[in-house]
Amino acid sequence: MRIFSGIQPTGRKHLGNYIGAIRQYVDGQERGDAIYSIVDLHATTVSYDPAELRRTVLDTTAMLLAAGVDPERCILFRQSDVHEHTELCWLLCSVTAHGDLNRMHQFKEKSARQRELVSAGLFVYPVLMAADILAYQTEEVPVGDDQRQHVELTREIARRFNERFGETFVIPRHRIPEVGARIMDLQEPTSKMSTTAPSDAGVILVLDDPDTIRTKVKRAVTDTGREIVRDPERKPGISNLIEILAAVRDVSPQQVEAEFEGRGYGEFKQAVAEAVVEYLAPVRERYEELRPDEAGLERTLREGADKAREIASATMRQVRAAMGVGPTP
Numbered sequence: 197m198r199i200f201s202g203i204q205p206t207g208r209k210h211l212g213n214y215i216g217a218i219r220q221y222v223d224g225q226e227r228g229d230a231i232y233s234i235v236d237l238h239a240t241t242v243s244y245d246p247a248e249l250r251r252t253v254l255d256t257t258a259m260l261l262a263a264g265v266d267p268e269r270c271i272l273f274r275q276s277d278v279h280e281h282t283e284l285c286w287l288l289c290s291v292t293a294h295g296d297l298n299r300m301h302q303f304k305e306k307s308a309r310q311r312e313l314v315s316a317g318l319f320v321y322p323v324l325m326a327a328d329i330l331a332y333q334t335e336e337v338p339v340g341d342d343q344r345q346h347v348e349l350t351r352e353i354a355r356r357f358n359e360r361f362g363e364t365f366v367i368p369r370h371r372i373p374e375v376g377a378r379i380m381d382l383q384e385p386t387s388k389m390s391t392t393a394p395s396d397a398g399v400i401l402v403l404d405d406p407d408t409i410r411t412k413v414k415r416a417v418t419d420t421g422r423e424i425v426r427d428p429e430r431k432p433g434i435s436n437l438i439e440i441l442a443a444v445r446d447v448s449p450q451q452v453e454a455e456f457e458g459r460g461y462g463e464f465k466q467a468v469a470e471a472v473v474e475y476l477a478p479v480r481e482r483y484e485e486l487r488p489d490e491a492g493l494e495r496t497l498r499e500g501a502d503k504a505r506e507i508a509s510a511t512m513r514q515v516r517a518a519m520g521v522g523p524t525p
């Protein structure tokens with residue numbers, strides 16, 4: 197089974213990214229033929245610093261390797277190294293409805309945050325994402341809940357292409373984890389954890405040191421009740437901590453509720469903090485070892501891109517032929 201997922205380059209990946217996505221990447225290597233891309237072209241759709249973008253691609257590469265993504269068992273590459281993505285994005289624009297792009301939640305959220313320019317790139321972002329996925333004839337896309345709508349649109353684009361130009365693309369489906377698909381901000385548990393939050397106080401970064409993690413969990417917003425039960429409407433803070441503990445321990449939220457029945461918030465938060473520290477510490481340590489070897493990281497990405505290009509270019513030959521673009525094949 198072909199698995200594909202993409203992740204934006206930043207050195208500030210958080211617990212939501214880790215639980216919702218990165219750990220499914222590691223798992224995907226066992227279940228299928230997995231391909232993962234660090235999507236630097238997507239990162240250019242909002243204001244950014246070019247030198248920093250280069251660095252953050254390497255940060256993200258080191259982080260994925262530290263988490264257990266293994267280039268011997270999957271393909272790991274930088275999106276911009278495989279030019280087929282941008283060409284396919286353009287061609288897919290012809291079967292993408294403007295109205296569908298207008299409905300994308302992420303476009304609405306991100307465009308509202310831009311101070312200087314809402315770029316056309318930000319609008320077309322989901323088409324580039326569809327190109328990433330469809331270029332590899334992907335069956336399964338492991339993502340967090342916030343990417344659900346983008347994967348739905350990818351399916352729609354693939355269907356419309358197949359209808360218009362003949363069977364070309366596999367129709368992919370998302371794989372969204374049952375627990376941890378939407379980790380919330382610890383300070384504002386009704387918003388998802390995100391590095392664009394106004395403050396870092398509610399965002400646990402994968403690279404936070406143990407004391408920072410302990411402080412953030414200790415200060416997490418909870419409600420005035422005392423029960424440790426999941427009720428996202430009335431108790432969003434406690435529900436989020438239950439979800440986090442369940443995810444890092446790999447148990448169900450019900451098991452967490454049963455374990456902490458009758459115990460206080462203080463004790464519960466301490467257990468959450470220690471579990472998260474224990475979960476992330478090995479990743480951070482491994483990251484520190486891997487990150488300095490920039491030549492090695494670049495080599496990994498280059499070798500990955502060579503393998504990815506082989507697959508994507510075969511798809512492009514089919515797409516060009518179907519669309520009547522270029523010389524007769």
Ligand code: TYM
Nearest residue numbers: 201202203204212213216217325339340377378379388389
């Ligand atoms: P990105 O880089 O924002 O996020 C990477 C992954 O982390 C998941 N995620 C979360 N999961 C749980 N709780 C959260 N609070 C949380 N925040 C983020 C995201 O769902 C994602 O899976 N558009 C994508 C990148 C992309 C892509 C692709 C993904 C580009 N092309 C092709 C899949 C297939 C993005 O911005 O992810």
